[in-house]
Amino acid sequence: METVAVFFEKPVRTYGLMVREGHLVLNLECTAGQLAGLTAALSALEPPLRLISCSLLWEEELACLQVCLPGDQVPRLEQAAVHAGARLAGRGQASVVNLQGPHFGDRWGLASEALDGLGEAGVEPLCFLGVTHTLQLALAPDDSQAALEGLGERFTAPGGVNG
Amino acid sequence: MTHLRITGWKHRRDLSLLAFKDWPWSGVNSLLRALAQAHINLPFLLMQGGGGGVRIRLCLERGQRLRAEALAGDLAKEEGWPVPQVTEPVIALTFYPLAGGMTLPAEALACLTGAGLRPLAVGTSLAAMTLILPEKMLPAAVRALGRRFDLPPGGLPPEERVSVVQSPTPRES
Numbered sequence: 001m002e003t004v005a006v007f008f009e010k011p012v013r014t015y016g017l018m019v020r021e022g023h024l025v026l027n028l029e030c031t032a033g034q035l036a037g038l039t040a041a042l043s044a045l046e047p048p049l050r051l052i053s054c055s056l057l058w059e060e061e062l063a064c065l066q067v068c069l070p071g072d073q074v075p076r077l078e079q080a081a082v083h084a085g086a087r088l089a090g091r092g093q094a095s096v097v098n099l100q101g102p103h104f105g106d107r108w109g110l111a112s113e114a115l116d117g118l119g120e121a122g123v124e125p126l127c128f129l130g131v132t133h134t135l136q137l138a139l140a141p142d143d144s145q146a147a148l149e150g151l152g153e154r155f156t157a158p159g160g161v162n163g
Numbered sequence: 164m165t166h167l168r169i170t171g172w173k174h175r176r177d178l179s180l181l182a183f184k185d186w187p188w189s190g191v192n193s194l195l196r197a198l199a200q201a202h203i204n205l206p207f208l209l210m211q212g213g214g215g216g217v218r219i220r221l222c223l224e225r226g227q228r229l230r231a232e233a234l235a236g237d238l239a240k241e242e243g244w245p246v247p248q249v250t251e252p253v254i255a256l257t258f259y260p261l262a263g264g265m266t267l268p269a270e271a272l273a274c275l276t277g278a279g280l281r282p283l284a285v286g287t288s289l290a291a292m293t294l295i296l297p298e299k300m301l302p303a304a305v306r307a308l309g310r311r312f313d314l315p316p317g318g319l320p321p322e323e324r325v326s327v328v329q330s331p332t333p334r335e336s
Contacts, residue, residue: 007330018289027213036276042269049265054292055209056272056285057220059184064218066211069265090213098289105206106327109199115192124188130208132257134288 004103010154012113014101015133017157019148023052024074025126025138027090028065028081035063038084045080049073052096053136055129066127068094068138094126095144099135099155110135113154121150166313167270172258172320175206179228179251180283180295181235185216186244194219197234202331203227207255207295209286220284222295225251250283252298256320259291268292270311278307 030038042049052068065086067077081088104110111130114137118125123146127138139147148161157163186194191210198205207222223231232249239246261267268287271294275282280303284295296304305319 003326003328005328005330008332027211032276032281035272039269039273039276042265043273045265045269049269050263051261051265051268051287054265054268054285054287055211056282057182057209057211057218058281058283059218064211067265100289103325103327106204106325107329108202108204109329111205111208112192112195112199115188115195119188119192124212125210126212128208128210129286129288130205131255131286131288131293132291136286136288 006103006107008109011156012101012110012154014099014155014157016100016159016163017155017161018098019095019144019161020052021095021141021144022071023068023094023096024071025066025068025092025094026074026077026088028067028086029089030063030065030084030086031061032063034085035065038080038086041080041084045076049077053129053138055127068096093141094138095141097137097139097147097151099151100133102133104134105130105132114151117150117154118147120153121146123147123150167266167311168313169258170260172256172315173323174257174301174320175255175323176252176298177225178206178222178253178255179225179249180253181221181231181247181249183219183235183247184245186219187216188212190238190242190244191217191219193238194235197238198231201230201234203231207284207286207293209284220295222253222255250297253283253295254298254301255293255295256301256304257291257293261287261290261292271308274307274311275304278303280304280307
């Protein structure tokens with residue numbers, strides 16, 4: 001086992017901060033059987049759907065699938081979802097922010113820093129994912145600028161946004 | 164049918180999954196702050212907002228579960244929020260590349276659900292996809308994925324071999 005020692009530093013240094021704007025986020029709900037049908041249909045699509053982000057969790061027997069993708073990809077996803085019997089629980093514009101950094105998945109406190117930054121900016125994300133080297137947030141487009149300012153108080157990126 | 168190529172995969176084991184529902188974002192902030200103050204790392208954290216509140220799935224090392232559960236329980240009791248549900252042991256299985264498309268998550272989920280396996284949570288980052296699975300499901304999951312993916316040799320994904328020790332003393336830059 002390799003051990004790496006790092007400091008907790010404020011602001012937190014990142015490799016980069018990326019913002020992808022002008023996309024749509026769809027919230028789908030389906031049973032396990034419907035999910036099997038939906039994912040089989042999506043995997044057969046040609047050309048494949050372009051994807052910004054995707055997450056899934058379960059509430060009891062219901063899969064809650066959140067997919068963010070470019071707007072021109074949405075009709076094919078909606079068509080597959082309807083065919084599989086999935087319920088469209090929500091649909092809206094979204095921007096996605098990614099913070100990449102060293103050992104982000106192995107260091108305590110980073111998600112808290114990000115949420116505190118958002119909270120001080122008065123922003124509640126649509127979705128938040130912290131995994132491997134990434135913190136990833138889906139935001140309502142109107143919240144993007146405030147979110148970046150809030151995150152900028154707590155994280156630094158060497159080239160700035162999308163630098 | 165051509166198998167899909169992945170360039171790498173790995174897993175992290177001996178984790179606990181805590182599932183929360185209907186917490187407000189302010190409560191989520193309080194929870195994450197408390198976990199940070201207790202130096203509890205979250206190798207996987209997924210939060211979906213919604214009308215009824217936030218749905219949270221967080222993973223942490225099993226040895227820290229009791230402490231995290233107590234911190235969350237205290238907040239839940241104070242504010243009247245639902246207490247978390249615990250599943251353990253679980254693993255985080257990560258593979259890549261995502262390549263900006265739906266192919267990897269759709270194929271992986273189709274393989275697993277087609278075999279009757281249900282990942283507890285899934286998230287994609289810029290380059291990779293991570294599945295949270297019950298630990299005992301790993302061999303069956305690998306068999307199911309192997310029907311569609313050209314998996315690296317060795318049978319099971321390698322275990323992550325990096326441990327990060329983070330000094331609790333902030334270094335002001």
